[in-house]
Amino acid sequence: MRLVLLGAPGAGKGTQATRLVAKHSIVQLSTGDMLRAAVTAGTPLGAQAKEIMNRGELVPDQLVIDLIDQRIGASDAAHGFILDGFPRTVAQARTLDTLLTKRNMKLDAVVELVVDENELLKRVENRVRETLKAGGVVRADDNPESLKTRLDAYRKLTAPVSAYYAQKGDLKQVDGMAPIDDVTLAIDKAIGGRV
Numbered sequence: 001m002r003l004v005l006l007g008a009p010g011a012g013k014g015t016q017a018t019r020l021v022a023k024h025s026i027v028q029l030s031t032g033d034m035l036r037a038a039v040t041a042g043t044p045l046g047a048q049a050k051e052i053m054n055r056g057e058l059v060p061d062q063l064v065i066d067l068i069d070q071r072i073g074a075s076d077a078a079h080g081f082i083l084d085g086f087p088r089t090v091a092q093a094r095t096l097d098t099l100l101t102k103r104n105m106k107l108d109a110v111v112e113l114v115v116d117e118n119e120l121l122k123r124v125e126n127r128v129r130e131t132l133k134a135g136g137v138v139r140a141d142d143n144p145e146s147l148k149t150r151l152d153a154y155r156k157l158t159a160p161v162s163a164y165y166a167q168k169g170d171l172k173q174v175d176g177m178a179p180i181d182d183v184t185l186a187i188d189k190a191i192g193g194r195v
């Protein structure tokens with residue numbers, strides 16, 4: 001099964017992706033996680049992405065396209081994958097179509113978690129509080145200023161991605177304001193109990 005999970009920062013993509021991975025034996029391909037790993041490892045890619053990410057802006061399309069191109073063809077993704085945080089621009093979505101076609105692959109569904117903007121702010125504040133309480137390290141972009149930039153980028157560049165998939169008839173919207181288990185059930189229903 002091949003899925004795309006869309007939704008604003010804090011919409012719950014990571015939480016739901018983890019559940020889908022366990023249930024369907026597929027891999028989660030999160031461009032945010034891959035980029036953070038590159039930053040931590042100090043690779044040239046990480047060096048290029050670090051400041052852009054910290055500000056809450058999007059990194060250039062080509063950087064994430066190269067990451068995804070390598071990963072969707074890897075053997076651990078042969079069973080299927082969930083793309084989380086990609087595509088984030090219409091240009092990325094178009095390129096994804098090309099990459100999939102090249103490999104004779106097709107998306108089974110595109111699921112969007114829909115959440116009110118006020119709730120997003122609360123969730124990210126909560127994530128910061130919980131992380132601090134657990135003695136963890138808060139993400140460099142989980143601060144009010146970068147979050148505002150992330151939400152602006154989402155509205156301007158990523159919201160049109162939903163429209164792109166809606167036009168193709170692939171988009172399933174799920175209420176991301178519901179309790180976590182209900183969201184999981186709604187996603188199961190939206191993907192039609194596939195696999």
Ligand code: ADP
Pocket residue numbers: 008009010031032033035052053054056057058059060061064084085086087088089092141150
């Ligand atoms: P969020 O919680 O904002 O959804 P992510 O972990 O998905 O965060 O991404 C963190 C940051 O990594 C983004 O703000 C952006 O700088 C960069 N990033 C991740 N995925 C992409 C992408 N597909 N295109 C461009 N930039 C990306």
